[in-house]
Amino acid sequence: MEQLTDQFQSTVKSLLIRHQSILDILSKGQETSARVNRAVVKSVTSCGCHAVNARKKSLPTDAGLADLKELLDSQLEGNVCDSCRDIIEAELGKQLFYIAALSNALDISLTNVFNQENKKLQTLTIFNLT
Numbered sequence: 001m002e003q004l005t006d007q008f009q010s011t012v013k014s015l016l017i018r019h020q021s022i023l024d025i026l027s028k029g030q031e032t033s034a035r036v037n038r039a040v041v042k043s044v045t046s047c048g049c050h051a052v053n054a055r056k057k058s059l060p061t062d063a064g065l066a067d068l069k070e071l072l073d074s075q076l077e078g079n080v081c082d083s084c085r086d087i088i089e090a091e092l093g094k095q096l097f098y099i100a101a102l103s104n105a106l107d108i109s110l111t112n113v114f115n116q117e118n119k120k121l122q123t124l125t126i127f128n129l130t
Helices: 002-015 022-047 065-071 082-105 110-127
Strands: 050-052 076-078
Touching (some): 002 110, 022 050
């Protein structure tokens, strides 16, 4: 993974020309996040390849934290079609671009971020409620 994230950060650094200001990077990051959200929403509302069935889930009173993994779900029905998948993946790619750009601007290694987060998740396991 180290080689891929380092290579990706390096590529982003070489390509980022117009939006080098930290303010531009932050606002473009927010914009790409909104575009990912919009692409997912459009897959439900325009394409209809999947649906959202969201409502409060009834949980047994004796359910423990470990039981929640089995009792809760994404509230999605169906599967994202190939066309919607392509759009969502493209938008996620743009979002990753600006995450790497932000990391570059702050001189933060994405490899270190991934490694630290993975270590935290492995240590805290199910108790990592973020």
